[in-house]
Amino acid sequence: MTIRPLSDRVLLKAEEAEETTKSGIVLAAKAVEKPQIASVIAVGPGGEVDGKEVKMYLKEGDRVIAAKYSGTEVKIDGEEYTIVRQSDILAVVE
Amino acid sequence: MTIRPLSDRVLLKAEEAEETTKSGIVLAAKAVEKPQIASVIAVGPGGEVDGKEVKMYLKEGDRVIAAKYSGTEVKIDGEEYTIVRQSDILAVVE
Amino acid sequence: MTIRPLSDRVLLKAEEAEETTKSGIVLAAKAVEKPQIASVIAVGPGGEVDGKEVKMYLKEGDRVIAAKYSGTEVKIDGEEYTIVRQSDILAVVE
Amino acid sequence: MTIRPLSDRVLLKAEEAEETTKSGIVLAAKAVEKPQIASVIAVGPGGEVDGKEVKMYLKEGDRVIAAKYSGTEVKIDGEEYTIVRQSDILAVVE
Amino acid sequence: MTIRPLSDRVLLKAEEAEETTKSGIVLAAKAVEKPQIASVIAVGPGGEVDGKEVKMYLKEGDRVIAAKYSGTEVKIDGEEYTIVRQSDILAVVE
Amino acid sequence: MTIRPLSDRVLLKAEEAEETTKSGIVLAAKAVEKPQIASVIAVGPGGEVDGKEVKMYLKEGDRVIAAKYSGTEVKIDGEEYTIVRQSDILAVVE
Amino acid sequence: MTIRPLSDRVLLKAEEAEETTKSGIVLAAKAVEKPQIASVIAVGPGGEVDGKEVKMYLKEGDRVIAAKYSGTEVKIDGEEYTIVRQSDILAVVE
Numbered sequence: 001m002t003i004r005p006l007s008d009r010v011l012l013k014a015e016e017a018e019e020t021t022k023s024g025i026v027l028a029a030k031a032v033e034k035p036q037i038a039s040v041i042a043v044g045p046g047g048e049v050d051g052k053e054v055k056m057y058l059k060e061g062d063r064v065i066a067a068k069y070s071g072t073e074v075k076i077d078g079e080e081y082t083i084v085r086q087s088d089i090l091a092v093v094e
Numbered sequence: 095m096t097i098r099p100l101s102d103r104v105l106l107k108a109e110e111a112e113e114t115t116k117s118g119i120v121l122a123a124k125a126v127e128k129p130q131i132a133s134v135i136a137v138g139p140g141g142e143v144d145g146k147e148v149k150m151y152l153k154e155g156d157r158v159i160a161a162k163y164s165g166t167e168v169k170i171d172g173e174e175y176t177i178v179r180q181s182d183i184l185a186v187v188e
Numbered sequence: 189m190t191i192r193p194l195s196d197r198v199l200l201k202a203e204e205a206e207e208t209t210k211s212g213i214v215l216a217a218k219a220v221e222k223p224q225i226a227s228v229i230a231v232g233p234g235g236e237v238d239g240k241e242v243k244m245y246l247k248e249g250d251r252v253i254a255a256k257y258s259g260t261e262v263k264i265d266g267e268e269y270t271i272v273r274q275s276d277i278l279a280v281v282e
Numbered sequence: 283m284t285i286r287p288l289s290d291r292v293l294l295k296a297e298e299a300e301e302t303t304k305s306g307i308v309l310a311a312k313a314v315e316k317p318q319i320a321s322v323i324a325v326g327p328g329g330e331v332d333g334k335e336v337k338m339y340l341k342e343g344d345r346v347i348a349a350k351y352s353g354t355e356v357k358i359d360g361e362e363y364t365i366v367r368q369s370d371i372l373a374v375v376e
Numbered sequence: 377m378t379i380r381p382l383s384d385r386v387l388l389k390a391e392e393a394e395e396t397t398k399s400g401i402v403l404a405a406k407a408v409e410k411p412q413i414a415s416v417i418a419v420g421p422g423g424e425v426d427g428k429e430v431k432m433y434l435k436e437g438d439r440v441i442a443a444k445y446s447g448t449e450v451k452i453d454g455e456e457y458t459i460v461r462q463s464d465i466l467a468v469v470e
Numbered sequence: 471m472t473i474r475p476l477s478d479r480v481l482l483k484a485e486e487a488e489e490t491t492k493s494g495i496v497l498a499a500k501a502v503e504k505p506q507i508a509s510v511i512a513v514g515p516g517g518e519v520d521g522k523e524v525k526m527y528l529k530e531g532d533r534v535i536a537a538k539y540s541g542t543e544v545k546i547d548g549e550e551y552t553i554v555r556q557s558d559i560l561a562v563v564e
Numbered sequence: 565m566t567i568r569p570l571s572d573r574v575l576l577k578a579e580e581a582e583e584t585t586k587s588g589i590v591l592a593a594k595a596v597e598k599p600q601i602a603s604v605i606a607v608g609p610g611g612e613v614d615g616k617e618v619k620m621y622l623k624e625g626d627r628v629i630a631a632k633y634s635g636t637e638v639k640i641d642g643e644e645y646t647i648v649r650q651s652d653i654l655a656v657v658e
Contacts, residue, residue, distance in 0.1 A: 284470045459561055
C-alpha cells in the first residue's frame with residue numbers, strides 16, 4: 001500500500017531511537033526519549049491551501065524535525081507514520 | 095436514500111476492519127483499532143467556501159485517511175457515514 | 189406567525205423520528221436517537237456575510253443534514269425549529 | 283433618555299411573555315420560558331465595521347429573534363434592553 | 377496629569393450612580409447596581425488599526441454605554457477611569 | 471548591556487511607586503497598588519508586522535499606560551523591564 | 565549534525581547562566597533563574613509565510629531575548645536548542 005499525502009502535507013517516519021551521548025556512549029532505545037528526527041517518506045503536491053499558493057520545498061529522504069504535537073499519527077500495514085503540514089516542519093538536519 | 099454532500103464536503107464510509115500483521119496473521123475486527131482508511135462514497139460540488147474557490151480533487155471510490163475527530167458522523171438507513179471537508183483528508187491510499 | 193430567516197440563514201424543522209432498520213422493522217420514536225434529517229422551512233435572502241457574497245443554494249422543502257450543535261433552537265407558537273447558517277448544512281438527502 | 287445604538291448595533295426590547303399553546307390556552311408569564319421574540323427599538327447607522335461596509339436592513343418596529351447569549355443587557359431608567367449587532371439577529375417574525 | 381488615549385481608544389469616566397426608579401424615587405448609590413453610563417473624557421486620534429483606517433465618531437462629553445468587561449481600568453491621581461476601543465462602545469445616550 | 475526592541479515592540483520600565491492621594495498625602499510604595507505608568511526606554515524600528523506596515527508613534531521618554539497582562543517581563547543586569555507591542559499601549563500621560 | 569531552520573525560523577541556544585548582581589557578586593548557575601538571553605545559532609531563509617513575504621533581520625551570533633513559552637525545544641547530539649519564529653524574538657541585546 002502506498003500513502004500519497006494531499007495538498008501541503010508530508011508523510012514522516014520517525015527514526016529508530018539510538019542516541020550517542022557526547023562522551024560517545026550509545027544508549028539503547030528504551031533509555032532515551034523519543035527521537036525528534038524523522039525521515040520524509042512522501043511529499044504532497046502543494047497547491048492552493050486556504051487561498052494561498054504553497055510550494056513544497058521538502059523532498060523524499062530529507063531528515064527533519066517537526067513541531068511537537070503537530071500532525072496525525074497513522075498506522076498502515078502495521079507501520080506507524082505521521083502526516084504533518086509542511087509548515088509544521090521546523091528544520092532540516094544534515 | 096441518497097446523501098449528496100454540499101460545498102467542499104465529502105461523504106466517507108469507514109472500511110471494515112481487517113488488519114494483517116507484518117507476519118501475515120489476520121486479526122479479527124474486535125482485536126484491532128478502528129481502521130483509519132475510509133472509502134469516498136460521494137463528493138460535493140466544491141465552489142466558493144469562505145470566499146475562496148475550492149476545486150474537488152477527490153472522486154468516488156478513492157480510499158483515504160481523514161484527520162482524527164474531523165467531520166460529523168451521520169446515520170442514515172442504519173448505515174454509518176462521516177461527512178468531512180475535503181481539506182480534512184490527509185492522504186490517498188493506493 | 190411567519191419566521192423569515194435573515195442573511196445566509198435557513199429555518200429547519202426536524203423530521204419526526206421513525207427509523208426503519210435494515211431488516212425492515214419500524215422502531216417507535218422513543219427507541220431511536222434524535223433523527224439527523226430536517227426539512228428546510230424557509231431560506232434567507234443571502235447577500236453579503238462578513239464581507240463575502242453568499243448565494244443560497246438550498247430551497248424550501250429540501251431534506252438536509254445539519255452539523256451537530258450548529259444553529260439556534262427557536263420555539264414559536266409551540267413549535268420547535270432550528271435556525272442555522274447555510275454553511276452549517278452538510279448534505280442534502282434525496 | 284434616548285439610546286442611540288452605534289455602528290451596526292440594534293437596540294432590542296424583549297416582548298412581554300404571553301404564550302398560547304397549540305390548543306389555545308394562554309399561559310401566564312411565569313409559566314413559560316423567556317420569550318425569544320424582541321422588538322427593534324432603534325437601529326444604528328451601519329457603516330464600516332472591521333473594514334467592511336455594513337448596511338442596516340432592520341428597522342424600528344421589526345419583531346425579531348436574536349441569537350442566544352448575543353449582545354449586552356442594558357438597564358436605563360429602570361427599563362431593560364439588549365444591544366446586539368445586526369448580524370446576531372437570526373430572523374424576522376411577521 | 378492629562379491622559380491622552382492612543383489610536384482608536386477612548387477614555388471614559390463612569391457617572392456617579394444615582395438612579396431614579398420609574399415611580400420617581402431616587403435611590404442612593406449603594407442601593408443600585410453599578411451604572412452603565414459613562415462620560416467620554418478624551419478621544420484618541422484614530423488612524424490605522426490592524427491595517428484598517430478608523431475614524432473617531434465620538435467626542436468629549438458624549439454620554440455612552442460600553443460593552444461589559446471591555447477595556448482596561450486605570451487609576452491616575454486617585455481617580456478611576458476606563459480606556460476602551462471606540463468599537464466597544466455600544467450606544468450614545470441623549 | 472543595551473536592549474534593542476525589534477519590530478513594533480517597545481521597552482518599558484515601570485515607574486517607582488509613589489502615589490499622592492487627592493488630599494495630598496504621599497503613600498509609601500508598599501501601601502499602594504503597582505503603578506500603571508511606565509517610561510518608554512527604547513522603541514523598535516516598526517516596519518512590516520503580520521503583513522501590515524507599522525509606524526512607531528511613541529518615543530523614548532514618553533510616560534505611558536500599557537494594557538494589563540500585555541508583553542513579556544525581562545530581567546537584564548538585575549533590572550526588570552517589560553517588552554510590549556506598541557499596540558498594547560493604551561495612553562500617554564502628560 | 566547541522567540543523568538548518570526552515571522558513572522564518574531561528575535556531576537558538578540559551579546562554580550559560582551566570583548572573584552578576586548590581587553590586588558585582590557573581591551568582592552560581594543554580595542560584596539564578598533561567599537566563600532569558602540566547603544566541604542565534606542559525607537563521608532560516610525567510611520567504612513566504614502564511615501568504616506574506618518575511619525578510620530575516622536576525623543573523624548568526626546575535627544575542628536575543630525570545631518571548632516566553634515560544635518555540636519548540638529540540639535535543640540533538642545531547643545539546644538542547646530552541647527553534648522559534650523570528651517574530652517571537654522580542655529584542656536584541658548588545
